[in-house]
Amino acid sequence: MSQTLLSGDARLPIYQRLADVLRAEVVEGRLRPGDRVPSESELCERYGLALGTVRKGLEILVAEGLFERFHGRGTFVRRPKFDSSLFRFFRFRGTAGAVTVPEGRILRRTTETVPGFIAKALAVPEGSEGISMSRIRLCDGEPVLAEEIWLPLPRFADFLSLEIGKVGDLLYPVYDAECQQLVARAEEQLTAERASEATARLLRIEPGTPVIVIDRLARGYDGTPLEWRRSRGRADQFCYQIEIR
Amino acid sequence: MSQTLLSGDARLPIYQRLADVLRAEVVEGRLRPGDRVPSESELCERYGLALGTVRKGLEILVAEGLFERFHGRGTFVRRPKFDSSLFRFFRFRGTAGAVTVPEGRILRRTTETVPGFIAKALAVPEGSEGISMSRIRLCDGEPVLAEEIWLPLPRFADFLSLEIGKVGDLLYPVYDAECQQLVARAEEQLTAERASEATARLLRIEPGTPVIVIDRLARGYDGTPLEWRRSRGRADQFCYQIEIR
DNA sequence: GAGTGGTCTAGACCACCGG
DNA sequence: CGGTGGTCTAGACCACTCG
Missing domain, CATH: 1.10.10.10 (Winged helix-like DNA-binding domain superfamily/Winged helix DNA-binding domain)
Structure with missing residues (x-):
């Protein structure tokens, strides 16, 4: 029985x-x-x-x-792969149909105190250190997304010894290979705002133009928060689709 | 067998x-x-x-x-009910937690030629007539969404004889009761833009402020497009959440 | 051909709901 | 209590994949 x-x-x-x-x-x-x-x-x-x-x-x-x-x-x-899943939200003029992974370039990588609300999301102690990165993503050479990324320490300590230029277009495979941290799922939250001076410069748009803001928290299979990421993209290229019942 | x-x-x-x-x-x-x-x-x-x-x-x-x-x-x-589903995407400051249906007020209802791209969405002939409405939705008296709505004719002819003031906060039950049109599901598409003069006035914000734009196409059980709707909401109140794998 | 998942059956017993 | 869906079994045959 x-x-x-x-x-x-x-x-x-x-x-x-x-x-x-x-x-x-x-x-x-x-x-x-x-x-x-x-x-x-x-x-x-x-x-x-x-x-x-x-x-x-x-x-x-x-x-x-x-x-x-x-x-x-x-x-x-199943191998989770969501860089494509993020980019199905964008409509690109040139590359109709085919889902291409945009080029990713890390502009900065430093160690800093994790801001309060990010520490909360990452479930690390208030005031602890983390890796802060700035990254830009391009399609056909044109910037489409500006990203701020935070990784908790010491979990991602090995990431600091990597040569920044050798990191490819996808970060999650690097987290796996170099830091033994497997991203299994993520939660995203969308809103919009005016482009700041800094964002406008990165995305090559006028300051004040509306941009879509996507906050993402990536988690491991056991639910541990692994990465916090805020991406900003041009609203005129952004388009998210859902079906409801 | x-x-x-x-x-x-x-x-x-x-x-x-x-x-x-x-x-x-x-x-x-x-x-x-x-x-x-x-x-x-x-x-x-x-x-x-x-x-x-x-x-x-x-x-x-x-x-x-x-x-x-x-x-x-x-x-x-199952009874589909998605006015609540739309509004779970919004965070309201006052009403924490509980999902309340915002008050809905129809400001205008006219019969007009359906614009090309909406006719396409509604699968009605180019140049045909439809019902056009303008509607505002409020929470605690504050405007949160400005909506433009289009209904195909003659399918919704009975809707024209309704007293505009007597329509409640939800439209879909009215479509069912008065026009025998059951909405079963919908597709939405999100983007953002600067608030136009008209939108800004309705939402009581400054023109140029970023607003979230939600285009919705509602369909019957058989897939027939029933209603086209464009809603605009203040970006600082909007927040859409998704989980990805 | 051996091994895998996909479909389908027939019947047992249990847990929950309502009058 | 009778009727409903929920769990579980045991076994048949089919369809696909790979070496």
Whole structure:
């Protein structure tokens, strides 16, 4: 019957506990993005469950976006990649259709005291040190986004020894490779404001022009805040789409 | 076996065809929001299917947001209500937490030629007539949104005979009751711009202040465009939140 | 061909809701 | 209490992928 080798709160459904166990495998790094998850039949045997129960557990994680399934190939831990997801919000005049990752250039990298509200978001102590960066992103050589980025210390200490010019267009793979920090998801918040002098200079627009402001908090699989980022882009290039029910 | 009374492309899975059949019941108005859907066992009998197959079909429609299920009570057609969903994007200073529907006041209602790009969105012929409205929405007496609304004719002809002052804070229930037009979902598109003179006056802000612009196209269950709406709100009160993976 | 996920069945028992 | 959805099982057959 409901006899299973699964740990966890016995009041929860078995498929839920299976999902919890597998999610923990990812959170704790035993399963990494791209890895293959044990097959359905393997999980049935290992935990002494019926196929339907195992499938339901797996489907939970698919719905969460953690796993991907491929008929005939297997179940895999999904690689999150959201630089493309951010940039689907922008309409670019030149590159119609194709999603291209804009070029990224780090302009400054310093160590500073983390401002209060960012410290709060990153869940680090008030007044602690962090890495502060300024970055610009370009499409076809034209600036489209100006970014301020904060990373907590000592978690990202290894990032300081990297040559700034060698960092590519995407930061999250670098966080993974150099600092063993995997970004799994993020929350964003949108608003708009007038371009400041500094922002206007970076985006090559007139000060006072409306810009979209996107605050992003990136988190690891376990929910730990890893990076705080504020991006500003020209409103006339910005366009976000949603479907509602 | 796969013998079933279900219509539709036989290459599709049975549960998918069941979902299609039930969705059509809603689209064609035989099942209306709030109605109870036949029970699992009833559907099993009616179509000669196993329980698991029926459940999977129902779960598709739950995932689409069309149905809601309640343990012990039954399965129901969900009532879409998104005036609250729009306003969860806004942060209001006064009313912390609770989601309140802002007061809505129609300032103008006229019949005019539908502008080209709106006609396109509404899928009505270029140059046809439509209802044009101007509406303001207030929270605690303060204007938070200025709206331009277009309705296609003759679909919404009955709307013209309504007393403008008697229309409440929500339009969609009125569309349903008076024009037999049920809004099921909507698409929105966000951007920002400088407040024009007219917008600034309505929102009681300085011209040139950044405002968020939300274009919405509301559709019926069958996908027919029903209403086009452009809302403008003060950027300093606007805040849209998303989670990404 | 061996292994994977996808579909479908038939039936058991449980938990919740309402009258 | 009867009817509803929720969980779980055991097993069949199919469709896809890869070596």
